[in-house]
Amino acid sequence: MKDSVDVAVIGAGHAGLNAVKEIRKVTDNWMLLNGGPLGTTCARIGCMPSKIAIHLADTFKMRDRFDRYGVAGGDQLQLDQTTALEHVRDLRDTFVDLVLANTTDEMDAAHLVDGYAEIVDAHTIHVGDREIKTDNMIVATGARSIIPPHWADKFGNGILTVDNLFDLDELPESVAVIGLGPIGLEIGRLLGASMVGPQCEHLAHLICWAIESGMTVQRALEMPFYHPVIEEAFQDALLDLRNELAQSTTKRRYIFFEPRVAPCTGA
Numbered sequence: 028m029k030d031s032v033d034v035a036v037i038g039a040g041h042a043g044l045n046a047v048k049e050i051r052k053v054t055d056n057w058m059l060l061n062g063g064p065l066g067t068t069c070a071r072i073g074c075m076p077s078k079i080a081i082h083l084a085d086t087f088k089m090r091d092r093f094d095r096y097g098v099a100g101g102d103q104l105q106l107d108q109t110t111a112l113e114h115v116r117d118l119r120d121t122f123v124d125l126v127l128a129n130t131t132d133e134m135d136a137a138h139l140v141d142g143y144a145e146i147v148d149a150h151t152i153h154v155g156d157r158e159i160k161t162d163n164m165i166v167a168t169g170a171r172s173i174i175p176p177h178w179a180d181k182f183g184n185g186i187l188t189v190d191n192l193f194d195l196d197e198l199p200e201s202v203a204v205i206g207l208g209p210i211g212l213e214i215g216r217l218l219g220a221s222m223v224g225p226q227c228e229h230l231a232h233l234i235c236w237a238i239e240s241g242m243t244v245q246r247a248l249e250m251p252f253y254h255p256v257i258e259e260a261f262q263d264a265l266l267d268l269r270n271e272l273a274q275s276t277t278k279r280r281y282i283f284f285e286p287r288v289a290p291c292t293g294a
């Protein structure tokens with residue numbers, strides 16, 4: 028079977044779906060090719076379930092501070108992991124349904140093709156026995172976890188990735204998180220790790236927010252934190268910074284938090 032389209036988009040994640048949204052404004056002769064489950068990585072196994080799980084973990088963790096707020100009995104609280112993880116999956120499924128309803132559900136078979144695409148040359152794509160000719164390709168195939176083969180040999184099904192983490196009924200008693208990027212930090216945090224790296228994405232977001240709001244370090248430390256996930260990291264970083272500032276004698280000390288008030292113009 029041969030098709031010819033103006034634009035072929037490979038991958039129906041956020042990137043591919045947004046590309047299609049723009050393409051539809053200029054032509055109806057497009058095709059979206061997707062292998063694997065629809066619903067986007069973000070909604071199925073990424074941003075959305077992770078934020079729900081982190082929120083849940085942080086809510087439970089709050090029990091350690093209840094006595095500071097005058098609430099007694101925090102140490103008696105129990106977490107039913109099975110129910111908690113079911114809640115994560117329920118909300119995740121709602122998000123996936125919303126994504127599907129607003130995107131691929133309303134696409135017909137002439138536009139949405141199920142299967143992994145293989146780029147044959149600059150104008151030809153194969154999906155199974157289907158050949159698609161096009162002058163314009165958008166490759167939006169995302170990323171996926173890779174397990175080195177010798178790890179799989181050694182640990183068997185003891186290896187978790189975001190593909191299966193949120194499908195567990197109970198979390199393992201101990202887990203080593205490998206990879207200290209934003210995703211590793213988030214997963215570590217929701218599993219109960221108490222340390223996060225100073226380079227993490229969320230910390231950067233918060234620092235940008237503090238800069239945009241023209242805050243001093245002191246003021247930022249007084250603020251309620253809108254994202255509990257990075258509260259500790261942000262506080263630690265700010266406390267370190269305050270200590271450094273206390274010892275500093277140069278104007279450079281204002282560079283992060285009061286750029287509009289006292290921009291750094293040199294030493």
Ligand SMILES: Cc1cc2nc3c(=O)[nH]c(=O)nc-3n(C[C@H](O)[C@H](O)[C@H](O)COP(=O)(O)OP(=O)(O)OC[C@H]3O[C@@H](n4cnc5c(N)ncnc54)[C@H](O)[C@@H]3O)c2cc1C
Binds near residue numbers: 039077
């Ligand atoms: C735990 C976790 C938390 C995250 N948190 C955040 C966050 O807070 N904020 C944020 O911005 N990002 C976050 N991300 C990252 C975000 O989820 C991804 O960056 C984003 O979903 C990538 O979108 P995409 O469209 O590029 O790819 P995807 O959504 O992965 O879509 C790619 C699609 O292409 C398909 N495909 C692959 N190869 C082929 C092929 N050859 N032919 C046809 N189809 C193919 C795939 O099966 C998939 O359906 C998080 C990710 C994870 C895992």
